[in-house]
Amino acid sequence: MPTGSRRQWLIGASAALAAPRLLTAAGAGTPLIVTPGQTEGPFYPVKFPADMDADLVRVQGQAAQAVGQVTHILGRVLNPRGEIVRGATVEIWQCDAHGNYNHPGDSGHKRHDAAFQGYGRTQLDADGRYAFRTIRPVAYPGRTPHIHFKVHAPGIGRLTTQMYVAGERQNASDGPLNRIRDSKARDTLIVVLGEAGDLEPGALKGTFDIVLAV
Ligand SMILES: [Fe+2]
Numbered sequence: 483m484p485t486g487s488r489r490q491w492l493i494g495a496s497a498a499l500a501a502p503r504l505l506t507a508a509g510a511g512t513p514l515i516v517t518p519g520q521t522e523g524p525f526y527p528v529k530f531p532a533d534m535d536a537d538l539v540r541v542q543g544q545a546a547q548a549v550g551q552v553t554h555i556l557g558r559v560l561n562p563r564g565e566i567v568r569g570a571t572v573e574i575w576q577c578d579a580h581g582n583y584n585h586p587g588d589s590g591h592k593r594h595d596a597a598f599q600g601y602g603r604t605q606l607d608a609d610g611r612y613a614f615r616t617i618r619p620v621a622y623p624g625r626t627p628h629i630h631f632k633v634h635a636p637g638i639g640r641l642t643t644q645m646y647v648a649g650e651r652q653n654a655s656d657g658p659l660n661r662i663r664d665s666k667a668r669d670t671l672i673v674v675l676g677e678a679g680d681l682e683p684g685a686l687k688g689t690f691d692i693v694l695a696v
Contacts, residue, residue: 513562516695518667520644520658523630525583526575527601538574538599538616548598550579550617552685554678555645558610559633561696566610570635572692574614575601581622618675618686619647626652626659631692639696647688648674 533542539552559570577583577600580593584600604612619627628644646659653659653672662668670693678685 514560514564514693515667515670516562517641517643517670517692518662518664519641520630520662520671522632522642523644524587525577525585526630526632527584528586531584531599531601533599534601534603535599536602536604536612536614538576538602538614541597541599544597546597548578548617549595550598550620552678552682553616553618553675554681554685554687555614555616555629555673555690556687557612557690557692559606559612559635559692559694560610562693566606567635567638567694567696568606568610569638570606570610570633570694571603572606572612572614573601573603573632573634574616574629576616576619576629577622579617579620581620615682619645621650621652624657626650626656628656628659631690633692633694635694635696639694641692641694643692644671645690646672648672 531541539548555574559567559572561567575583578595578598580595582588582594584594598617602614602616604614606612616629619629621627627647627650630644632640632642634640644658646653659668659671662671673688673690675686675688678687681687
């Protein structure tokens with residue numbers, strides 16, 4: 483069962499998303515930019531955690547909260563016409579605040595944060611929206627901060643990609659990010675993080691809408 487605080491942020495996340503938001507500056511009839519795919523990388527879970535809900539900051543059964551700055555990532559999954567892609571599952575995974583993935587291929591670290599879930603999965607709600615509570619992604623050697631995403635809409639489409647944070651110095655030199663040559667497409671992966679406000683005081687939030695080529 484979700485804790486009281488978990489319920490609170492889920493309710494808050496829905497409220498924060500209630501206002502319609504223009505996805506792009508495109509005029510009526512102009513298709514939305516399809517979210518570019520990115521490499522899955524070597525750290526997609528080989529074994530899913532027992533707790534794999536949308537709150538990565540809390541691991542069920544653990545009193546401690548994950549190290550790092552709490553960050554809410556909210557968004558929708560759409561088709562290029564701006565319509566909701568119903569039935570989609572959204573997965574995310576990222577390293578902990580020390581730069582370590584919860585993955586045997588990234589083991590041996592002394593400072594692994596066991597209180598960070600590392601992976602989460604959620605379904606879109608009736609309005610086509612998803613919400614994750616996680617930590618602000620951090621850099622690790624060779625990579626700018628990012629969160630891995632995988633979206634699967636059965637019978638419709640799937641996408642594996644990565645989300646980046648606006649203003650990060652290493653964005654300019656990050657290999658996977660800059661392999662996207664089209665700057666408009668690249669920009670769709672870069673999310674501005676701001677204060678979460680009433681959603682969760684002291685936390686950050688950002689909106690990452692995903693457009694599937696369906
Ligand atoms: Fe990664």
